[in-house]
Amino acid sequence: EIVLTQSPGTLSLSPGERATLSCRASQSVSSSYSAWFQQKPGQAPRLLIYGASSRASGIPERFSGSGSGTDFTLTISRLEPEDFAVYYCQQYGSPPYTFGQGTKLEIK
Amino acid sequence: EVQVVDSGGGLVHPGGSLRLSCATSGFTFSDYGMNWVRQAPGKGLEWVSYISDSGNSMYYADSVKGRFTISRDNAKNSLYLQMNSLRAEDTGVYYCAGRFIYWGQGTLVTVSS
Numbered sequence: 001e002i003v004l005t006q007s008p009g010t011l012s013l014s015p016g017e018r019a020t021l022s023c024r025a026s027q028s029v030s031s032s033y034s035a036w037f038q039q040k041p042g043q044a045p046r047l048l049i050y051g052a053s054s055r056a057s058g059i060p061e062r063f064s065g066s067g068s069g070t071d072f073t074l075t076i077s078r079l080e081p082e083d084f085a086v087y088y089c090q091q092y093g094s095p096p097y098t099f100g101q102g103t104k105l106e107i108k
Numbered sequence: 109e110v111q112v113v114d115s116g117g118g119l120v121h122p123g124g125s126l127r128l129s130c131a132t133s134g135f136t137f138s139d140y141g142m143n144w145v146r147q148a149p150g151k152g153l154e155w156v157s158y159i160s161d162s163g164n165s166m167y168y169a170d171s172v173k174g175r176f177t178i179s180r181d182n183a184k185n186s187l188y189l190q191m192n193s194l195r196a197e198d199t200g201v202y203y204c205a206g207r208f209i210y211w212g213q214g215t216l217v218t219v220s221s
């Protein structure tokens with residue numbers, strides 16, 4: 001099983017700032033089959049990024065993903081008030097399709 | 109408009125069974141691999157199971173292997189999860205997700221005596 005470790009656990013930033021979230025895998029993720037999700041309280045997760053760097057439909061350009069192998073990054077270039085939420089990375093290259101433990105992005 | 113509606117959750121005693129359903133519309137269901145993902149109260153996301161578009165391939169998390177069975181009916185655009193031998197640690201909101209793009213609203217399963 002591929003274990004995903006996200007850092008930091010909590011990130012405190014202000015609107016307008018840049019956010020960088022990290023995800024490290026215990027072994028290489030095949031074909032960069034990694035994804036990022038956003039989840040707000042009481043809502044289902046929303047796919048932001050797939051294939052490590054491709055934005056899902058309707059996702060604003062301020063969200064970008066990068067990385068390969070064992071290290072992946074989600075960057076939000078300029079935070080909007082609606083971006084404060086919990087973010088999860090995931091690998092879907094090798095079953096079981098594991099999630100990271102999440103990073104909570106909170107308003108400073 | 110895409111719609112994904114999860115149902116079938118409820119309160120069940122330990123050792124009991126429950127069958128979850130996921131009704132979909134607005135996308136070509138038979139072209140999508142489907143997943144169940146769960147979330148325990150106040151916790152993170154846990155992938156539970158996957159079934160291929162044709163239904164020929166299924167995968168399970170170790171925590172549910174041998175107890176849960178995923179299935180689909182492409183004629184009815186529907187996904188199912190049969191859950192047997194339920195445990196307290198199976199408690200949570202269960203989401204149906206098509207290729208992790210289309211998600212249901214979730215259905216709450218509570219396993220308690």
